[in-house]
Amino acid sequence: MTPANSTLNRRRFLKGSAAGAGILAAPAIISSKALASSGEVNFVGWAGYPVLSEKVFPAFTAATGIKVNFKEMPDQDTMFAEAKVALQAGGIDVIEPTIDRWGGWNANGLLQPFDESKLAMDNYLPGLADGSAGERSRKDGQLFYVPSNWGTEALVVNTATAKLSSPPSLGDLFNPENPAVLRPHSTLAAMGRWLEAQGKLPRPWMDGYTDMAAMAELWDIALAEAIKAKGNVVQWWSGENEANAGFTANGAAIGLCWDSTGFNLRNDGYAYIAPVEGAFAWHQGFVLMKNAVNVEQAHEFVKFVSTPEGSAMWATAFSSNPVGKGSSEFLSPEVSAYYAGTFNDEALAKLWWWPEQTAEFIAKRSEYADKYKAA
Amino acid sequence: MENLIRRYGRGLTGIFVLLVGFWLLMLVILPNFAMFEQSFRPYLPVTEIGGPRDVYSLNNYAKFFDAPVEWSLFGITLMVPVHVLSFLQTIFYSALCTVIALILSYPLAFYLAKIASPQSLPTLLLLLFIPLWVSEALRAFAWYVILTFNGPLNQLLMWLGLIDQAIRWQQGVLTNFDAIVIVMVYCYVLFMLLPIYTSIQSLDTNQIEAAEDLGAPWWRTHLRVVIPHAKPGIASGCVMVFMLSAGSLLVPTVVGSTRANWFPQTIYTWFNDSQDWQTGAAYSMIFLLLCIVFVILMLRLFRVSLSDIAK
Missing domain, CATH: 3.40.190.10 (Periplasmic binding protein-like II)
Known part of the structure; x- marks a missing residue:
């Protein structure tokens, strides 16, 4: 259907329906829509x-x-x-x-x-x-744009067994002494942000989200480091139950998890902590x-x-x-x-908001996550 | 068809044919064809579907060969695309599951078919069937609980004093795929047992006795008499266990170690994490095709034809 046709049809339709509406309860129907x-x-x-x-x-x-x-x-x-x-x-x-x-x-x-x-x-x-x-x-x-609600992904730690640096950092996820429950793609981002905080990246981590060449450069580094530190990962999570079981059944001491995971475990000796680099949000x-x-x-x-x-x-x-x-x-x-x-005011101000991730970026991100998982 | 009409009349036969036709066309052929068609299209924002960039290409299939990773095999380090590696591992460990299931099933099937007394047979079959009453998800999750670090297996072994430190069974002791293989064999072993049992059952016991009377040792009786007769059952059991294992998403997701990536998980990632249904469809097609090729090659190798299995 060409545009010209469609306007014609629509106009004819409007005329017809207006006539019909006139016979019925025209004022009630028109008033609610017609007033600016x-x-x-x-x-x-x-x-x-x-x-x-x-x-x-x-x-x-x-x-x-x-x-x-x-x-x-x-x-x-x-x-x-x-x-x-x-x-x-x-x-x-x-x-x-x-x-x-x-x-x-x-x-x-x-x-x-x-x-x-x-x-x-x-x-x-x-x-x-x-x-x-x-x-x-x-x-x-x-x-x-004005906000309506928000959520975070930060460190869930076993308060008795996790070895935390002071202040707690994303790097604690990669400490070989901490059995960890992680999800691959956000772990790579955590590695990238941790490396950046130590000044070990050739360019800002955020560049990767706007420029695919920079993404390959930065994520290659993060992937290589994450694979070196992979020995402490005891379980992957993709949803709430797996994350929970990673701590309770598989004895993880630390994890990069949603706020809800920390909330559900709050009475079992686990705490939800914002890392010094800022929680993901x-x-x-x-x-x-x-x-x-x-x-x-x-x-x-x-x-x-x-x-x-x-x-x-x-x-x-x-x-x-x-x-x-x-x-x-x-x-x-x-x-x-x-x-x-x-989240005190300082931790709130430090929140790291997930940047825009294009379809192309996410496809590439999944490829890195697959490499990390298969290593 | 004539048999069918003679037995059920034209009306009922017509309904059978229509129902089977509907099932085949609407639930098997058309969905697969839709996936096949999608697999050649690019993943685009909703607003660009049907636009100038929405053209057919092989790009989604080419992604299978992207992203090489190091893989050491017998001390030689190779560069293999990560998804090809997952595919090869999936095929290898599915074949391993199949072999283990066969080794476990054959003696049991022979015992049930030829040795067990007819009175005890219903009880034995019932015992074998009980695990099937529980859904696969629960069976896999039960194994997850058993194998976890704080789980009952470690506690039992430590209580018995066999180990003094808990073992991460899920991460694997021999390979990264230990847990997956254990649970898949457990879940699918009956699909091996039952076809072998049925085919051994149809063997005339006189033939076994004749072989023994003529002085064949027990292993030669099996090799020359029982196994050739049971071959179609063995083959269909193998095909079923292999395809079920290779296609399983649930078991590797629930019990898989952090170093094991099963190919259906890769497909799932394309569909769910990347939201790229087109590439997911392409990977499904690749997987379907290569698995069929593998199965046909294996059938050739063991000289079984498809019509044998159908019987």
């Missing part, structure tokens, strides 16, 4: 987190009177495709990608910046919307569509997720960490004590 701005916001986000619709959106509507029209998408590629369609067709105001992706979205002309005066930038915990994350949220000084948040209709409401929505209550609810829905100050009182006390124990 109304009490609703069209939000495209992640599928599989039912608490959002069950608890968070009703709370937002109760607080502001704004209704959330939620469209669930399984992954960011689909969200991106949907946003490209919406650029012509309309119907999306806010989307929730991760921090490493919005640059590509913006390059495709999908986004407009937020108006900071309509948000509450002071609501955010340090290190999440300022510092290096803040820089990566902006282009030409304009704020395109991921970050997702909101972007505003270029042709958003409900701009005011979108700002209200985004702002709600930075409030103590709103950010706590959002984080709970994703089983991750909140972005707002004061949110800990809305989380379970055990969870907030656990996170506060690992």
Whole structure:
């Protein structure tokens, strides 16, 4: 079908349906869509987190009177495709990608910046919307991305048996005296960052994420060092259960694992520690569509997720960490004590956000992970 | 077909044929064809699918030969592409599983078919079947628990005083693939036992007695009389155990050591970690093709034809 045809068809369709709607309840149907701005916001986000619709959106509507029209998408590629369609067709105001992706979205002309005066930038915990994350949220000084929740990957250690340097470092993962449970690709990144911290890399580790030649150069070094230190790896993990069993059944003393692994083992003599180089962290948040209709409401929505209550609810829905100050009182006390124990303000400011990893990069990364596993 | 129509009538036969046709076409042929077609296309962002870069090529297949790593074999160091190495190791250790399963199964199958008394046979078969009532995932996980560092095997051996330090069985004592081989043999040995049992059962016991009467030692009776008769059963058991082992993702994922990479895990990585379903499809095709070639070569080597197995 050519574009000309499609407009014709669409126009004819609109005429037909408008006539039909006129006979039925025209005012009710047209008013909600036709007004430039109304009490609703069209939000495209992640599928599989039912608490959002069950608890968070009703709370937002109760607080502001704004209704959330939620469209669930399984992954960011689909969200991106949907946003490209919406650029012509309309119907999306806010989307929730991760921090490493919005640059590509913006390059495709999908986004407009937020108006900071309509948000509450002071609501955010340090290190999440300022510092290096803040820089990566902006282009030409304009704020395109604001965080919604985040999580980390850091050291889970057996407090009795792990040999830790002082302060604890990513290098402790490669100490031959520490039986370790690791996952291959993040271990290689940990090796790279540890080598960089000691000044043993010819160029910044971050270069590898933007330049494939630099990636090969840097990852070759990290791979060679990681293979030399591989003797202490007692188990690989790819999900929660394997990580847990690596410690409990296979007696690992240290691991580079998700925060949830450390949380589940917290009463069995294990601690979750941010390494001196900074914990690995991921970050997702909101972007505003270029042709958003409900701009005011979108700002209200985004702002709600930075409030103590709103950010706590959002984080709970994703089983991750909140972005707002004061949110800990809305989380379970055990969870907030656990996170506060690992991340003081200094550790928060040092978080190392996973950079954008292109499809080409990830394919190459898997190849390195395979070499590391097979060695 | 005529037999079928005579026995069940046209209507029922038609339903059989339709159902088998549906199963073959919709659940076997079309999905495999879709994978085959995908395997020649590049992995692209959603928005570029069907665009100018979406063209057929052999690039995904070429990735199989990328990324050489060092591999020392009998003291000689070779450079082998890492995925080819995983493939060769998978084939070798699957063949090893097959041989071990055969060595374990043959005497047992002979005992069940020719020596065990008919009264005790149901009990014996039941005992053999009980492990099959538990899902493969649980059986593999049970072995994971047994072999772990803090697991019952180490505790038992230490309590008995046979070892004074816990051993990392999962990492392997002889090779990096010990745990995988042990668990695969355990999981798949019945697929070897049952076909051999059935084929030995159909051997007339008089033939064995005749061989013995004519003065053949026990090993020659087996070599000349029992094994030739049981050959189709042995062959189908071997093909089944080999293909099940080579294609297993669960067992190596659960019990594999940190130095063992099974080829299905490589395929899984392409699909799941890299999100590159096209290259994953290409690797699946390579694996399917090379395994079939290997099996056919082995059948040739042992002079078994496919029609023997079908019987």
